[in-house]
Amino acid sequence: MKLEKNSRHPLYYQLKQVIKEKINSEYYKRGDQLPSEIELSEEYGVSRITTRRTIKELVEEGILSKQQGKGTFVNSPKIKRELISMSGFSDYMMESGQTPVSQIISNTTISADIRLSNVLDVPEKDDVLELVRLLFINNEPCIIQSIYFPLKRFPDLEKLVDDSVSTYQILKENYNVSLSTIKRHLNVNLASSEYADILKCEKHECLFELETTAYDMKKTPIHNTISLYPANKVTFTISSGGD
Numbered sequence: 001m002k003l004e005k006n007s008r009h010p011l012y013y014q015l016k017q018v019i020k021e022k023i024n025s026e027y028y029k030r031g032d033q034l035p036s037e038i039e040l041s042e043e044y045g046v047s048r049i050t051t052r053r054t055i056k057e058l059v060e061e062g063i064l065s066k067q068q069g070k071g072t073f074v075n076s077p078k079i080k081r082e083l084i085s086m087s088g089f090s091d092y093m094m095e096s097g098q099t100p101v102s103q104i105i106s107n108t109t110i111s112a113d114i115r116l117s118n119v120l121d122v123p124e125k126d127d128v129l130e131l132v133r134l135l136f137i138n139n140e141p142c143i144i145q146s147i148y149f150p151l152k153r154f155p156d157l158e159k160l161v162d163d164s165v166s167t168y169q170i171l172k173e174n175y176n177v178s179l180s181t182i183k184r185h186l187n188v189n190l191a192s193s194e195y196a197d198i199l200k201c202e203k204h205e206c207l208f209e210l211e212t213t214a215y216d217m218k219k220t221p222i223h224n225t226i227s228l229y230p231a232n233k234v235t236f237t238i239s240s241g242g243d
Contacts, residue, residue: 002045011046015054018044023063023074030138034064034072062232066202076138079234083184101136102163105144105198108132109151109158119213119224120150127151129158131167134198141199142233147225167223177216185211186236189228199230206231 003014022028035043037051044051055072058064066072111125120128128148135143147167149157153175160170171177187209196203208229214222 012050012053012057015040015044015046015050016057019054019058020063028074030074030076031140032074033070034074036071059232065200065232067200068202075232076140078232079137079142079229081229081234081236083186083236083238101139103134103136104131104161104163105134106130106132107158107161112150116148116224120148120221122150122152129154129161131158131161133163140233143227143229144195144198145225145227147223149223150221153220171222177222179214179222180217181215181219183213183215187211188231191228191230195228199228201230201232208234208236210236 003011003018005011007014009017019028019034028034034040034055037048037055040046040054041048041051055064055066059066059072062078063075064072065075108130109127110130112120112122112128114124116122116128117124117126122128127150129151131145131147131149133145133147134141135145151157154171154177157170157174160174161167162170168179189207189209191199191201191203191205191207193203195201195207196205199207201207208231210225210227210229212225212227214225216222
């Protein structure tokens with residue numbers, strides 16, 4: 001198939017629409033690898049510069065992703081995350097009809113530094129459980145979370161956490177603690193080599209960094225969580241009721 005060189009639409013734009021249509025029609029399915037730039041250039045009769053610009057824009061739009069040394073792949077549709085939702089991510093995704101899978105990477109007791117002392121309202125050097133987990137949607141790694149719990153308040157929590165059980169469920173059933181309010185901060189960060197490898201994204205790719213501190217009915221901190229989301233895999237939304 002050749003593109004229309006006399007069209008009022010630039011060649012890179014025409015090629016972008018063709019690739020989008022092939023994705024929408026599932027000719028290219030989620031997770032499929034696209035042909036190389038050379039192969040696309042030959043198939044559609046355009047220069048590699050044109051093909052490179054097309055791919056670059058589709059990556060920026062979150063439709064494709066590039067994996068170093070492997071090629072270009074079709075992304076899953078973006079995850080929608082409601083910023084003011086009280087639900088944890090796993091519960092929120094299940095409410096949205098998707099089934100997340102959690103994998104605990106590490107379960108470690110650390111000493112509270114100044115930041116954790118402030119956000120968890122505990123003395124410095126108090127024992128804190130650092131739970132690092134990777135969350136998958138549609139078999140793709142989409143979030144890495146570092147979750148911090150004050151162990152003086154939740155003794156032996158490190159023995160109870162499990163991939164298959166919500167931490168909120170564990171807290172409610174074992175410590176009679178329920179979530180009441182949350183405070184969130186959203187920032188942008190760049191993927192380190194370590195996080196790029198875990199999240200299957202490019203080094204220095206943009207990541208959303210969502211910090212959440214959860215409180216109980218007495219306004220006492222329950223946990224502090226740092227979640228990293230590849231920016232091309234998630235859209236944050238805020239809903240508000242009318243008057």
